[in-house]
Amino acid sequence: MVVPCSGIGKTYGTVSREAAYEVTEDLRPGATGLVALSLLVLGDEDARAAVRAHPAVTIDGCKLACAAKMVEESGGHVAQGIAVLDVYRRNRELKPRGIAELNEGGQQLAHAVAEEIATVVDDLVSREEASDHA
Amino acid sequence: MPDYLETTVDKFIFRVATDRLYTAEGAWALADGDRVRVGVTDFLQQLNGDVAFAEVKAEGTAVAAGDEVATIETIKANVEVLSPVGGTVVEVNPAMELSPEAINQDPYGEGWLAVIEASDWPADRERLLDPQAYFEVMRAQAEEEAQKP
Numbered sequence: 001m002v003v004p005c006s007g008i009g010k011t012y013g014t015v016s017r018e019a020a021y022e023v024t025e026d027l028r029p030g031a032t033g034l035v036a037l038s039l040l041v042l043g044d045e046d047a048r049a050a051v052r053a054h055p056a057v058t059i060d061g062c063k064l065a066c067a068a069k070m071v072e073e074s075g076g077h078v079a080q081g082i083a084v085l086d087v088y089r090r091n092r093e094l095k096p097r098g099i100a101e102l103n104e105g106g107q108q109l110a111h112a113v114a115e116e117i118a119t120v121v122d123d124l125v126s127r128e129e130a131s132d133h134a
Numbered sequence: 135m136p137d138y139l140e141t142t143v144d145k146f147i148f149r150v151a152t153d154r155l156y157t158a159e160g161a162w163a164l165a166d167g168d169r170v171r172v173g174v175t176d177f178l179q180q181l182n183g184d185v186a187f188a189e190v191k192a193e194g195t196a197v198a199a200g201d202e203v204a205t206i207e208t209i210k211a212n213v214e215v216l217s218p219v220g221g222t223v224v225e226v227n228p229a230m231e232l233s234p235e236a237i238n239q240d241p242y243g244e245g246w247l248a249v250i251e252a253s254d255w256p257a258d259r260e261r262l263l264d265p266q267a268y269f270e271v272m273r274a275q276a277e278e279e280a281q282k283p
Contacts, residue, residue: 085209
């Protein structure tokens with residue numbers, strides 16, 4: 001399960017959501033699902049069940065790490081927490097701007113985050129397959 | 135470990151270390167003779183959010199009081215840090231290269247920016263705010279920020 005921070009009205013929150021859409025809709029649509037953080041905050045049972053049943057990859061736009069915290073509070077397991085800021089530090093040329101609509105740098109940063117998540121997903125899937133065969 | 139003045143505005147707690155002097159813009163100066171360590175305040179770092187990068191003027195650079203001594207890029211803004219003291223940069227915090235988040239984690243300690251060999255510290259010191267004076271300025275700034283939609 002991919003859980004992005006809500007970060008409404010914030011550039012890095014938008015990057016995290018765009019990255020989540022790209023992973024779940026384009027890069028690894030069969031292997032991933034998206035859980036809205038707001039549903040976890042509201043205690044939605046389907047959302048809580050989803051993060052309890054599957055390892056979660058969280059994407060956080062700031063150090064408050066709301067996505068990671070809410071997955072844990074919902075009884076889920078954070079297999080990998082990704083901070084947008086860390087990815088930006090490794091890709092300084094991709095400076096994100098904009099909120100409703102990201103600039104080119106922001107879109108590319110979202111893509112870089114999505115690629116990192118896709119790698120994590122592949123690793124989780126292979127480990128799951130290996131344990132199924134064991 | 136310095137002592138702190140502390141206030142809560144909205145849901146945020148802001149601290150002001152009592153062992154140094156300040157500019158109203160949120161830079162601090164901690165003197166050891168004429169060598170003055172500089173950094174930014176807890177309020178300034180919280181106001182601007184997580185730090186992505188910090189670029190400090192290189193060692194050997196001459197700065198006047200009020201000149202830019204560092205630029206901090208955060209998730210919200212690019213912040214120019216104006217030097218509280220004039221002189222020559224003699225040391226740059228190496229942590230700023232790889233872990234500038236030290237500014238967020240420990241603004242009065244590990245998150246220092248530079249050491250400046252002051253050219254006239256007694257004169258610069260006179261222009262700076264003592265902790266209590268900065269505390270009042272900062273609290274007013276924080277309350278103003280809290281009113282913003």
